[in-house]
Amino acid sequence: MVVVKAIDSFDHPSLIPYRTMKMQRDHYSQGIFVAEGEKIVRRLIETDFKIFSVLLPGKWLPEFRRLLEPRKDVVEIFVAEKDVLEQLTGFSMYQGVLAAAKIPESQTIESIVATSRKPRLFVATDGINNSENMGTIVRNCAAFGAQALLISETSSSPYMRRAVRTSMGTIFKLPVVECKCLASTLRLLNKCGIKSVAAHPHSEKKYIVDVDLTEDVCIVFGSEGLGISSEVLEACSESAEVEMAANIDSLNVGSASAVFLYEVWRQRYKLFSARAQ
Numbered sequence: 001m002v003v004v005k006a007i008d009s010f011d012h013p014s015l016i017p018y019r020t021m022k023m024q025r026d027h028y029s030q031g032i033f034v035a036e037g038e039k040i041v042r043r044l045i046e047t048d049f050k051i052f053s054v055l056l057p058g059k060w061l062p063e064f065r066r067l068l069e070p071r072k073d074v075v076e077i078f079v080a081e082k083d084v085l086e087q088l089t090g091f092s093m094y095q096g097v098l099a100a101a102k103i104p105e106s107q108t109i110e111s112i113v114a115t116s117r118k119p120r121l122f123v124a125t126d127g128i129n130n131s132e133n134m135g136t137i138v139r140n141c142a143a144f145g146a147q148a149l150l151i152s153e154t155s156s157s158p159y160m161r162r163a164v165r166t167s168m169g170t171i172f173k174l175p176v177v178e179c180k181c182l183a184s185t186l187r188l189l190n191k192c193g194i195k196s197v198a199a200h201p202h203s204e205k206k207y208i209v210d211v212d213l214t215e216d217v218c219i220v221f222g223s224e225g226l227g228i229s230s231e232v233l234e235a236c237s238e239s240a241e242v243e244m245a246a247n248i249d250s251l252n253v254g255s256a257s258a259v260f261l262y263e264v265w266r267q268r269y270k271l272f273s274a275r276a277q
Contacts, residue, residue, distance in 0.1 A: 135166025
C-alpha cells in the first residue's frame with residue numbers, strides 16, 4: 001500500500017533520513033539506512049525489508065507505485081522535481097530515486113552454520129571502516145557465492161549508505177552476523193569444522209592457490225592500514241596471500257577479496273566438475 005505525497009516542506013518528519021544523509025553513523029544507531037539509485041531501490045522493494053518511504057521525481061512515480069502497491073506495509077512516496085530533491089538531500093543526484101528502510105536484525109552464527117549448505121563459504125571483516133571497501137567486499141561475496149558476512153566489532157556496518165550503493169544492493173541478499181568478538185566467533189567456527197583463512201600479506205609466502213578451499217571455510221579480510229588484528233590472526237586456522245609481481249606490497253582489500261573468493265570458486269568448480277565426470 002502506498003501513500004503519495006508532494007513535498008511542500010522539508011520539515012516533514014518522514015524526510016529526516018534524506019535531510020541527514022551525510023550522518024550515516026546516526027542512521028545506523030537509529031537502525032535505518034538509505035538506498036540510492038533506481039536499480040538498488042528496485043532490489044530493496046523485492047525484499048521483505050521494512051520500507052518507510054521512497055523519494056523520487058515525478059517521472060518515476062507510475063513505475064515505483066506499481067512495484068510498491070502489492071506490499072502489505074504502508075510506504076510513503078514523496079514526489080518532487082530533481083532540483084528540489086537535491087536541495088533536500090544536499091547531493092547532486094543522477095536519478096533521484098531514494099528509499100529509507102529498516103536495517104534487518106543481525107543473524108546468529110549458530111543459525112547461519114545450521115542452515116547453510118556444505119561446502120560452506122563465509123567472509124569476515126576485521127577493522128574495515130571504509131564504506132566503499134565494505135560495499136565492494138559485499139558485491140564480491142554475492143558474485144562468488146558467500147553464504148554470510150561476519151562483521152567484527154571494529155568494522156563499520158555494510159548498511160552504511162555508501163556501502164549499500166557500492167554493493168549495488170547485493171547486501172539485501174547476504175545474511176549478516178554482527179560479532180561481539182570476531183576472534184571468539186572464528187574459534188567457534190573452528191570447533192564446528194570450519195577453518196578460517198586470513199588474507200594476510202605476510203604469510204611466509206603461502207599463497208591462496210596453495211590452500212585447500214574445497215571444504216568449509218571462512219575468509220578473513222582486514223583493513224588496508226592496519227591489516228588483521230593480532231587477536232583475530234591468532235584465531236585463524238592459517239593465513240595466505242596473493243602471489244604478485246615483485247616490489248608490490250599488497251592489493252586494495254576490495255581487489256584482494258575478489259581474488260580470494262574467485263580462488264574458492266575456481267577450486268570448488270574444478271572439484272565438482274571432476275566428480276561429475
